[in-house]
Amino acid sequence: MSTQTHAATSAPTSTPLCDEHVSVVVVGGGQAGLSMSYCLKQYGIDHVVLEKHTVTHTWREQRWDAFCLVTPNWQCALPDYPYRGDDPHGFMKKDEIIAWLDGFVQHVDAPVREGVAVTRVTRRAQGGFVVQTSAGTLSADQVVVAAGGYHTPIVPRMAERLPSSVVQIQSSEYRNAGALPEGAVLVVGSGQSGAQIAEDLHLAGRKVVLAVGEAPRCARFYRGRDVVDWLADMKYYDMPVEAHPLREGVRDNTNHYVTGRDGGRDIDLRKFASEGMALYGALDDYVDGALRFRPNLRANLDSADETYNRINASIDKFIAQKGIDAPPGEIYRAVWEPQAERSALDLASSGIGSIVWCIGFRPDFSWVDLPIFNGRGYPGHARGVTAQEGLYFLGLPWLHTWGSGRFSGIARDAAFLADRIVELARPDARAA
Structure with missing residues (x-):
């Protein structure tokens, strides 16, 4: 059954016995998910980041030994964490990238739960979302999917x-x-x-x-x-x-x-x-x-x-x-x-x-059980904001600009979504 058909037949679920409730669930602990966490922390929004492997796993486990950036170091600009080395026009190698990301992980200090795979996201009848995981079920007012778009080789x-x-x-x-x-x-x-x-x-x-x-x-x-x-x-x-x-x-x-x-x-x-x-x-x-x-x-x-x-x-x-x-x-x-x-x-x-x-990857968002996808399995969105109120995507190629799926543009995209999340979470503040 295709993602599109599966999602279109979904209906709001009855109220589950959720193990825990948080304001925002962020799915994915790569640079996108960590950037989202940083921005949410600036607003004091309670959230959790769920990562099925370990944070920044892809950079550690899915790159060859001689891998290096193809964009210059100066374009590495995660939230409040620009490249500060002595070679801004150079290209970090794999171990240097990992060291830089390790610093970002410490800088953000995100509420991450590693080894937790999200298996299904659905709507709650009373609003918000049910997030089923390998470690139990959570409910959330809003969800940010920051799991990238390169899933299935x-x-x-x-x-x-x-x-x-x-x-x-x-x-x-x-x-x-x-x-x-x-x-x-x-x-x-x-x-x-x-x-x-x-x-x-x-x-x-x-x-x-x-x-x-x-x-x-x-x-x-x-x-x-x-x-x-x-x-x-x-x-x-x-x-x-x-x-x-x-x-x-x-x-x-x-x-x-x-x-x-x-x-x-x-x-x-x-x-x-x-x-x-x-x-x-x-x-x-x-x-x-x-x-x-x-x-x-x-x-x-x-x-x-x-x-x-x-x-x-x-x-x-x-x-x-x-x-x-x-x-x-x-x-x-x-x-x-x-x-x-x-x-x-x-x-x-x-x-x-x-x-x-080396012919790429297909996205696999089949676990997002909501009617937002096109015939190729990609989410419909405007700058990461979907038609499902409170559901967002971050870190996809050209989400907003060329840099949206790269170190250079994620900070801007994460800040934009954080503003939308706050507007929905605090309508009184928006009216004021």
């Missing part, structure tokens, strides 16, 4: 037909090249994770076969500055979703691939190909012992480069309009071209011993 059904001798993992399980068995590695997907994992394997000397998707790319540095710095000056990161040319459709966009590794640089798949990485189009199927690829490698590489040059052109225009003195710009020119589209690869003779699936 996407792995195609064709994976079931691949030989058991080929080790298959998802991007969240990848740690380093040495943890994979000998042989070539097929990386499926060229978004942020896929491109960076392919680079990690390539730099480690592994033979990499990369199935290239439709992800765009951007420059790391252009005309003397990080592209992020230019875009910040151009107010791109302040653009609300309703002002974006794609409107809510931007939420479905794949992130541009680039890296902060070794001080930051472009990721150029064409350069990797010239150095021996085998590039194919998008993986389509596995038939009669052969991997089948779509004949779209050239189109996907060209499209990524067009986006790269288009972003740079927008920076050129901004520089010209503002009369800024900056080094000259340039157009990216391909350093490698595929000679032909290769549509098949015999798995047995390829030497591929492992596959890393």
